[in-house]
Amino acid sequence: MNGGLENLSARLDSILSDIEETCRPRQYARFIVPFMLDCAALVEQRMPPLALEAIQIAKGYRDGLISLQHVAEIRDACWQSITGPRYANC
Numbered sequence: 001m002n003g004g005l006e007n008l009s010a011r012l013d014s015i016l017s018d019i020e021e022t023c024r025p026r027q028y029a030r031f032i033v034p035f036m037l038d039c040a041a042l043v044e045q046r047m048p049p050l051a052l053e054a055i056q057i058a059k060g061y062r063d064g065l066i067s068l069q070h071v072a073e074i075r076d077a078c079w080q081s082i083t084g085p086r087y088a089n090c
Contacts, residue, residue, distance in 0.1 A: 033062055054078050
């Protein structure tokens with residue numbers, strides 16, 4: 001049964017990758033961040049605190065209230081929390 005979920009997850013990852021790689025029209029660029037934030041809002045209740053903070057920072061950046069440097073810092077913190085210390089020197 002778990003194999004079915006893994007297969008579904010792999011198929012979804014493949015579909016999302018295909019969309020990302022092939023759908024890059026410039027006329028849709030202004031919709032990308034709002035779309036991503038809307039998608040993230042659907043699962044906010046399941047996010048860890050650092051991810052929730054990252055979403056709030058992204059919204060603040062979108063609204064012109066947060067600097068790009070702050071966005072980069074939270075991005076780095078998120079990646080560090082995912083990869084852990086074993087990748088610290090990469």
